[in-house]
Amino acid sequence: MNSLKLSGRHLLRIADLSTDEIMGLINTAERFLEISEREIKKVPTLRGKTVVNLFFEPSTRTRTSFEIAGKRLSADVINISVQASSVSKGETFKDTVLNIAAMRPDVIVVRHSSPGAALYASQIAGCSVINGGDGAHAHPTQALLDLMTIHMHKKRFENLKVSIVGDILHSRVARSDINALSRLKADITLCAPPTLLPKRSEVFGARVTHSIEEAVADADVIMMLRIQQERMAQGLFPSLREYAEYFCLTPKVMEKAKKDVIIMHPGPINRGVEISAEVADGPYSLILYQVTHGVAMRMAALYLLCVGEG
Amino acid sequence: MSGILIKGGRLIDPASGIDGLMDILMEEGKIAAIEPNIEAKGARVIDAKGLIVAPGFIDLHVHFREPGHEYKETIETGARAAVAGGFASVCCMANTQPANDNGTVTSLIVEKARKAALARVYPVGAVSKNLDGQELAEIGEMKKAGAVALSDDGRCVLNPRLVRSAMEYGSMFGLTVVEHCEDSSAKGGAINEGEVSARFGIKGMPATAEDSIAVRNIVISEYISLPVHIAHISTKGAVEAVRAAKAKGIKVTCEVTPHHFTLTEKELENFDPDFKMSPPLRAEDDVRAVKEGLKDGTIDCIATDHAPHAAWEKEMEIDKAPFGVVGLETALGLSLKLVEEGVISLTGMISLLTNRPARIFNLPGGSLKKGAPADIAVFDQEREWKVEPDEFFSKGKNSPFRGWTLKGKNLLTIVGGRVVFNPEKL
Ligand SMILES: [Zn+2]
Numbered sequence: 215m216n217s218l219k220l221s222g223r224h225l226l227r228i229a230d231l232s233t234d235e236i237m238g239l240i241n242t243a244e245r246f247l248e249i250s251e252r253e254i255k256k257v258p259t260l261r262g263k264t265v266v267n268l269f270f271e272p273s274t275r276t277r278t279s280f281e282i283a284g285k286r287l288s289a290d291v292i293n294i295s296v297q298a299s300s301v302s303k304g305e306t307f308k309d310t311v312l313n314i315a316a317m318r319p320d321v322i323v324v325r326h327s328s329p330g331a332a333l334y335a336s337q338i339a340g341c342s343v344i345n346g347g348d349g350a351h352a353h354p355t356q357a358l359l360d361l362m363t364i365h366m367h368k369k370r371f372e373n374l375k376v377s378i379v380g381d382i383l384h385s386r387v388a389r390s391d392i393n394a395l396s397r398l399k400a401d402i403t404l405c406a407p408p409t410l411l412p413k414r415s416e417v418f419g420a421r422v423t424h425s426i427e428e429a430v431a432d433a434d435v436i437m438m439l440r441i442q443q444e445r446m447a448q449g450l451f452p453s454l455r456e457y458a459e460y461f462c463l464t465p466k467v468m469e470k471a472k473k474d475v476i477i478m479h480p481g482p483i484n485r486g487v488e489i490s491a492e493v494a495d496g497p498y499s500l501i502l503y504q505v506t507h508g509v510a511m512r513m514a515a516l517y518l519l520c521v522g523e524g
Numbered sequence: 525m526s527g528i529l530i531k532g533g534r535l536i537d538p539a540s541g542i543d544g545l546m547d548i549l550m551e552e553g554k555i556a557a558i559e560p561n562i563e564a565k566g567a568r569v570i571d572a573k574g575l576i577v578a579p580g581f582i583d584l585h586v587h588f589r590e591p592g593h594e595y596k597e598t599i600e601t602g603a604r605a606a607v608a609g610g611f612a613s614v615c616c617m618a619n620t621q622p623a624n625d626n627g628t629v630t631s632l633i634v635e636k637a638r639k640a641a642l643a644r645v646y647p648v649g650a651v652s653k654n655l656d657g658q659e660l661a662e663i664g665e666m667k668k669a670g671a672v673a674l675s676d677d678g679r680c681v682l683n684p685r686l687v688r689s690a691m692e693y694g695s696m697f698g699l700t701v702v703e704h705c706e707d708s709s710a711k712g713g714a715i716n717e718g719e720v721s722a723r724f725g726i727k728g729m730p731a732t733a734e735d736s737i738a739v740r741n742i743v744i745s746e747y748i749s750l751p752v753h754i755a756h757i758s759t760k761g762a763v764e765a766v767r768a769a770k771a772k773g774i775k776v777t778c779e780v781t782p783h784h785f786t787l788t789e790k791e792l793e794n795f796d797p798d799f800k801m802s803p804p805l806r807a808e809d810d811v812r813a814v815k816e817g818l819k820d821g822t823i824d825c826i827a828t829d830h831a832p833h834a835a836w837e838k839e840m841e842i843d844k845a846p847f848g849v850v851g852l853e854t855a856l857g858l859s860l861k862l863v864e865e866g867v868i869s870l871t872g873m874i875s876l877l878t879n880r881p882a883r884i885f886n887l888p889g890g891s892l893k894k895g896a897p898a899d900i901a902v903f904d905q906e907r908e909w910k911v912e913p914d915e916f917f918s919k920g921k922n923s924p925f926r927g928w929t930l931k932g933k934n935l936l937t938i939v940g941g942r943v944v945f946n947p948e949k950l
Contacts (some may be wrong), residue, residue: 328841330795350725412722
């Protein structure tokens, strides 16, 4: 793990990390898991460091996860939501980032609806930037916590059969997961109606199917994606009811699955749309573990960017 | 005025089939003589040894932001950029604020251009009032004030009935309709739909959005036997459609921009808005098709779609930044790359920048025939230079070629017998 030199860098997309660095982050996060189980859930590691959660789009879950992660490491965490405030008054994204950066934080976590926003922030901020999700582009900490979850249950990635089911087209989680898993030589299947797959989806080097039964059949890992109602208004599928009929992960579909399959979902879940309640709450589901792992992974990311190893 | 004599240059005038070491004499704003050895007492002599002497270039597609957005570009700064690039004539699109949809705005543009006294600036009138695609603009009034073509460029005229009306009504005044071909499937997109949009999650604009409108315009043109000009062609499908239409004798013409024949969508991997324009940079296949179209004559001319924006407007998220890049000052160097690659000949390149565009809008200039307007560009084909947008004459620094080294630079521009650009005091 001596090769892990993340200190002072950014965490913008999986593609920027070597596989050693990906594994280093996973190992560090696995070690941090224990802190959240203590009675006093706080270590002084990042005392005196400032982390700003700069969120241009609403997200309770990711923001909270970063906030708790920072606080468990004793960093000062400040949350800034910009949906309705300065951007609508005409301040540009650039100016907002420069203003926050001028207050000299150590890390800015950027969440934004535009792809590339975190990269742009990293070019002007003068401190470490973590991409907390940028449009449909990337969500590296989500992918890393997904990998951590898989790693803890499957102990390997190579030749692991992973099926990703749902709105691939609009999913930053899918893009980051695909990038990470293919680098680690997993065997990926994408499952969605053609309207929710990007044109040229062959660039992902994954198998593509429109049948959830087929996607589930020999999978070691099933990753479900959230479906958003607004896609219906865009003419991409007829109704949530019909979507569920063809793409919902139900107990019936699960009959085809391997007995040691694991099921994941980045949340928030739509019960009965992409995943039935029985499956979400059932024995194969790791959905809540993912949330727990998310805190540990974000602790690892903050720690490695601020301090580095050792 | 006793005239200008350019001596010793290699004179290339595709319109009259001249390519050779010739002197050229201009008097009273017109070409007076072209001969191997001219002596003219009292004329100002310019030594063009080792340089190419060509008709001043003609750009059918620029956006000078006046009236309304003078902070991006004015007619004067735009015209200054034009002559720096070797362009003697430019046609400015109607998407100003207010739009050039009536004779008053057209007159204002003509007047500002006259005062600037640099390039010839020809206004393109809007197809529809306020470019909103509903009712025809006052085409006759704009023609009277100096409009040379009709376009809602920046927007596509989605209503096929209206585009046909514009072609029919405009024909009464000899005005050709120019279409920005983009159907509504491109709406909300920021880059080409393809490999990069798939991998990086940027909303894509499919090539079919351009193809479908190009084809629509071709079938309307055929139906009513009137010309249509396709702006900034960028897709394989559209090039093939134009090629097939021309073979059938349909009166369709088209232009391509230097950025579309030089760059691909791959440039967008860093989300840099200086590579964002509409139509977007396309796939390699498309670039290949566009070059093929230049080679076999399917594409009629090179136009820049010069679209200046303020730096702060481009320093934006990729999906929020405005479309457009500047192009007047890099067009020659990029076009010469095509010559170097063997896609077109030097004469072919000059033709794509002079007599061929002139013919489409029926503009004066574009040739060095005796009696033609004395519009001339003198350039050094070999001169290497680094693209530094901060040194552009244009207010717009939004060039995708920042930092590139280009070979070929315009050194002298003459418009109507007046030297309007001569930084090296030739
Ligand atoms: Zn256009």
